[in-house]
Amino acid sequence: MADLQLDDVTKVFTERDGNEITAVDDVSLTIEDGEFLVLVGPSGCGKSTTLRMVAGLESISSGQIRLGDTVVNEMKPKERDIAMVFQSYALYPHMTVRENMSFGLEESTDMPATQITETVESAAEMLGIGDLLERKPDDLSGGQQQRVALGRAIVRDPEVFLLDEPLSNLDAKLRAQMRTELQRLQEDLDVATIYVTHDQTEAMTMADKIAILNDGELQQVGTPLECYHEPANLFVASFIGEPSMNFFDARRDGTQLVTDQFRYDLADETVAALGEHDDLVLGVRPEDIELRSTGSDEHSYETTVDVVEPMGNENNVYLTFGDKHAESFVATIDGMNRVEAGQSVVAHIPEEAIHLFDRSSGRALRNRTLEPTAVAEAQF
Amino acid sequence: MADLQLDDVTKVFTERDGNEITAVDDVSLTIEDGEFLVLVGPSGCGKSTTLRMVAGLESISSGQIRLGDTVVNEMKPKERDIAMVFQSYALYPHMTVRENMSFGLEESTDMPATQITETVESAAEMLGIGDLLERKPDDLSGGQQQRVALGRAIVRDPEVFLLDEPLSNLDAKLRAQMRTELQRLQEDLDVATIYVTHDQTEAMTMADKIAILNDGELQQVGTPLECYHEPANLFVASFIGEPSMNFFDARRDGTQLVTDQFRYDLADETVAALGEHDDLVLGVRPEDIELRSTGSDEHSYETTVDVVEPMGNENNVYLTFGDKHAESFVATIDGMNRVEAGQSVVAHIPEEAIHLFDRSSGRALRNRTLEPTAVAEAQF
Amino acid sequence: MTADTTTEPEPEDDVNGDGDDNDETQGHLARLSPGRIALYGGLLALVAAYLSPLYSGLTTAFKSQDAYRETSPLQPPIDGFTVDPWLTAASELAFAMLNSFALTIPAAVLSALFGSLAAYGLTKVDWRGQALVLVLFLAAVFIPYQAVLVPLRQFWSMVGLSQIHPRGELVELLITHVAYGIPICTILFRSYYQTLDGELIEAARLDGASLARIYRKIVLPLSIPMFAVTLIYQFTQIWNDFLFALVLLSNRANYVVTLELNALAGSMATDYSVQMAGAFIAALPTILVYILFGEQFAKGQTM
Amino acid sequence: MDSLRNSLRRLNPLSTATADAETGTGVGVEADADERGGLVDRLRRSDFVESMPFWLPPTALVLLFVYGAIAWNVVISFTGWSGLGQPDYTNFTLEMYRQMPADQDFIASLRNTVALLIAFTSASLVVGLGLALLVDRKIRFESTFRTIYLLPMALSFVVTAIFWSWMYADPDGLINTALHGIGLEALAYDWLGDPRFRLAAVIVALIWQFSGYCMIVYLAGLRSIPDDHYEAARIDGASTLKLYWRVIIPQLRSSTVGATVVLMVFALKAFDFIYVMFGTNPGRSVDILAVTMYREAFSASEWAYGAAIAVVLFALALTIIGPYAYTQYKRGAL
Amino acid sequence: LSGGDDAEPLENLLEEDPEEYQAVEVGHWWTAGGEEDAFEALVEGFEAEYPDIEIDSSPSPGGAGSALEADIRNRVVDQNPPSTFQVWPGQALTDYTEEDLLYDIDGNVWDDEMREAYHDGPVDVSRPDGEFVAVPINIHRLNNLFYNVDVVEDSGVDPESIDSPSELLEAMEAVNDAGYVGMAQQTASAWSTLQLWAQVLLGEYGVDVYESFIDGNVEENEDEIRDSLTLVVDYSEYFNEDASSMNDWDDASNYINSGEAAFFHQGDWAAGEYEADDDLEYGANWDHVAFPGTEEMYALNMDSFVFPKHNPSPNATLRFLQYAATPEAQERFNQHKGSIPPRTDVSDEAFTPFLQDQMADFQESTDQPPSIAHGLAVAPATQTDIEGAFANFIDNWDVDETYDDLVNSFQ
Ligand SMILES: Nc1ncnc2c1ncn2[C@@H]1O[C@H](COP(=O)(O)OP(=O)(O)OP(=O)(O)O)[C@@H](O)[C@H]1O
Ligand SMILES: Nc1ncnc2c1ncn2[C@@H]1O[C@H](COP(=O)(O)OP(=O)(O)OP(=O)(O)O)[C@@H](O)[C@H]1O
């Protein structure tokens, strides 16, 4: 049982034509024993490559990977005591479920056959696939295959557990179900886990900690809510959350923000947080925008409803500042609220909810203030 | 300009081994001129088959399809004046965009070449692909290909427009964008449209009317909000909405519902709606459940928080009635509300929000009452 | 497997086979492990083994009669180098090469065309029973031609093209090759058409094109890569055919190159130099096709 | 905003006209369809009929030349036809089949055919698999190696027979020269002269010609195995040997089946090679049914007997093709 | 399509003095060396005689005529034969005569004058079924034993005094002891050994047994056949070691040129190899005797021309056949071919000393037994089977099995 540590890990691929691609750029991360780290980021950002370096399937261009006190850079996969679940499951199609699950134990340990049988059967029982042991993978449903892939990994009782988009081949309902199951399983196993996904829901709901990668570089590591509410930069702010945060380019003019569409007065402490930065981006999440039929208080603006997307439990309302062809921004309101396209509404953007970013570096200068309410106080 | 009408349309496939598969079972539907009908349902429920029968790509086993007053059952696809956009786009890879878009006009009309050119160019302009006309499909991005496929369909100025999961090959951001575009386009074209998808968001946001299929049978036809708030049966109730509606098996005992976990008093008008039915399913949407720290009024129950999935803008809270291993149900609360796993909370299930279904037939006996609030009155 | 595969390669010296080995650019020479060296050694030894018949043939073909008698076949033709065998063989085989070309090219084109038409009719258009027809085609690919030789002879002697014109035999052979080429061409085209997106054809039907127009405007242009494969396959098959020619051709003037090469070998039994030169000349077109279109050739072989 | 449809309409008066016309005639079409909605009309419209021009001519050619000829061959085998005359289709006899068991040449060639079938097929598969595994190890110049191993496949059997008769020549062919060169004179046999080695010599030459084919079939199979199977096995701790033995090779089953069918069927008809090397009368050590058939029919004018041997050959081929075609059909591969 | 019954009678086709002749297409396999020269000489002579008629040579080399044979058969079956073709006479023609595919040319070509000029053997093989259907053009002798003079002298053997095949075995023993190859032979293809066995049978047991054998009486002659086969097996001990990989007789005959072997049995075409060798001289370095025991015989291998029905050029064909039967044609042809004219009235002046000796032997010969290996003696199907038997024989030298095969060959 040990922590997994990545120190300045870099991976450079050299293509045949001599081009160098830095797939992973100087990434440092610590995954504590028992911790569940979710690695997210857009396609091609280096998630899989990072995972494969940890597994030993890809060499490390520079930096160190340590498991406990051991540097594992030069170790072969089988010496690392790591188990991995692949996106495609990579089940051996010619072997039964039992053979698939035993294979790793037979190859990498001296465990006697009877004990292997026992281990495999108890793991299968735990995963609810005890009665499928004699089937071939092709005769299993997607969810069952997924469980076999998990089973194959857990029987080996590894130090570190790696999962590369393990749910992406399942349909929505099954994915939701497996998500919860996986989470429970990891809690039970209590082993350091890296989980790669590009699904936000998975990232938010499963992670102890999220690590966000972009273009090979680590953007932020934090709890899901930290990343949601206190994004380190523009990229994280736009990547996390659906519908995405609304952004307005803004210039600071004294204690006022000036955008193409509106002016926004800032409180003193907000101004202080900005320091010298004048070229800014104002961000606000759709659910933080309040819509009212009338009103003219501070931070309220006359807008026109462009489109309403009713989602049942909520409505996404696309708003524009007067001009129909200007870019719209989105506010999310309760599904029971009725708004019609074309209607005029007042949008209120509360100051405690705004994010401000430096436009050139993208760095967050000021994140929203969090005043979490306990359930007790809220009405619903 | 005509309505499209399906009367008791059935499709039976005979497999090689003689098995009969009823892919579409006695479906009747009317799509009015200019109407946008979205056909949803789980995989394999017969959506594509229905569409293909309308297009004439699949023969009709029984029933009638009418376009205006004409029965088109026996007509060949080209005689039906229908355009279709395929999931794979089905662009002719060896032809330029221009040739792709002209092909249908050349094959099915006597339009002179100059006029074809004009038509194609104006449609391309409209779709913003005017400068791509000389490219081959392989040189286009997914979104551009999608637009070409649309262009190919609209230049033919069809009576009916069919789209089979046209956005499923696009990534999330592009999908959201194309969704709005498609909607606008259809409004402009003002032509009867059937749109197949299994994406709920698309169904809810794009449709004038949703038709929900399951296992070849039509479950409900209605506006998106009707389907969300007034599901015709259990299937629709569980299919529409994410997270899915919570269901509790219940027995009626006088004016009380008795479930394994709790008792629920019913108002008189609710009891009246139930008629003779005693074996029921109680349904309630996650966002309709209110959580409070204390309280003991009617329809409130002591529960324990099992898991909290923070999604940023909202939290999905999984609750159990005391026993940790009983099945949990889910409530959605605002993202700013803090709840912890293990905490005890009181869940309030308001009577106006509950749905009741007959357990054996699945038919809805009582749907929630709708009291839509105007934006004006709501705080947010 | 040779012993070297038991040696574990470095982590990224991957054993998997997706063909594009990006790791090799990191300098194979720099990290040639003993396992790799053994691997290349084995591969080169196999190359030697596979090329040896051609090598000994080639050296012999350049040797004069004396040099051939006196030197080992391993020895390159340095003393006694001559191109006479090539000239002799070429002049003997010239007319037969022409016959072969006149036969092979149209036969290959026709069988590919028929195969493509049949595959289109049997794949992209749905009707029951096509699977049965396809089973017949598949079986026909594998039928030993001995099972049809006698009737084939009878059939053509009844038709009697050879009596109408001295070249009639070649036409008979041509038609025979077309007929026996159709099954494999159909199977090849069919497996290709199955990978073609069915929605393409449906889109064209919705666009108002008839089956013939769809074939002409959509399927045919998209089949060009497969035409390359089948044409190359059929070209080599027909060029290399011996049995049908042996049975159907009786007039020397109509001999195709395989027959004439066999005749040459028979009449120059002791002159290996001329035999080898002749063998190379007869093989030249297919070797050229193979070298120029190796990819398509390999595809055709694997169906 | 102007409706797009209308703007298109304006652009396109013709289409409006046709659209209107269509609504006008629509009823007519319906009535029409009702009147002659019978079988004939269905047929006319059916894909079956419409697709006929495409598949019928080639199918007819195949039926005539392949299946018609096979049937005719069976008929001929019952006629007892021999000599330069014409078969007599009025009298049928089983005589041809009756005399087979007593015909030592036939027995010998049947035996050789089966031996060739088994030895050649299995050896080619093994060699081909070995080549494929070697070539698949991310080697440099992979395509060059592949090209060389597959090259013999491009050659006519007439050509390869000529090359190999020179390879095998005793004492100055390349093989014996090489054996002498490395001091293994004892192993330098007269490969083509000695009846003990003739069949083996033919098999070796045929392996040379066909192993490249097996290689590409196996390579295609190997390349269809996803990379992550290799990776999963390595994480599972399998050594390279175990990886291949337990994970990779078992997945090549369908490649093996496909290649086996092709090789076996080829082995049945391997005629050209033996004919060119040894003539029509190669002797019992290397005679195979394909050659015997040719000799009986076309050298001795024992047409019916030749046809009967061809029927036996065909039956052998059928035992191989039949199950294959059937499973392909069952699997829906057709 | 059936046989030749429906063909026009020859008389209807022939014209006394046709205005125009079709070209004569001649199928043959004389495509190399002296054979090619011989055929060209024949054509030259004919064209000088008949300037109006063109000869269209249609050669099919390879397989010692087997390619031609198959081609001709196919064309005859198709009723599309060449005008005439080279074919072994005798039983080799039975397939044609059974189906009545050849014209009887008695009267048109054969006449009394001609018949007188021939020995019985050649006449008999020209009318296998009683009707004259073939015109012989040459004769090769099969019962020859060539030897290298130095080698036999060195081994103390006198070929002239060897009287029977069994004595030949002893002579070979002596040669072997002297360090030479007893008999040069090729055993890669079967016909040389079949031919050798036929000579052994003739030499050891005489013409009657031989003729009884070719009539199909195998079992009546079981002992003779077994013994003669055994004798060939004994011979094989003294063959050159590489006999089994030699496909061609001329590789074997080379052992005589080079002085490595004493004896060589082959048709008289082998003499060409020695005559062409500048280092060797007939009588001094190489010499020839009849195969022991066959001194009175002239074992026949012949080529002939026939007149197939459905003939494309009947008038020209007739002229060609008539010409082929003349002494002039046979002289022209045979001096190049290395064979002797079938006619006995041809001057020997133009021939080599060796052939002159052979012509003299022919004049004096009492029997002219036909060749088995070349199909003169037995029907084609039988010949194929016998050849098969010997193909097997040279593989395993098993007398019992070969005897059984020979019995079966006639069934
Ligand atoms: N073997 C390789 N050779 C060259 N470049 C590679 C290789 N593997 C990955 N890359 C490149 O490295 C970058 C990161 O790839 P990686 O597979 O880690 O992305 P990812 O985040 O897993 O993406 P996805 O979400 O699509 O799986 C990409 O630009 C990719 O093209
Ligand atoms: N050609 C066919 N032959 C036999 N069965 C078919 C055929 N086409 C479709 N089916 C069956 O009909 C049913 C409906 O198929 P259909 O393609 O219409 O589903 P779908 O709703 O479009 O599903 P998806 O969302 O996966 O596209 C399925 O059970 C399918 O297996």
Ligand SMILES: [Mg+2]
């Ligand atoms: Mg990845």
Ligand SMILES: [Mg+2]
């Ligand atoms: Mg579908």
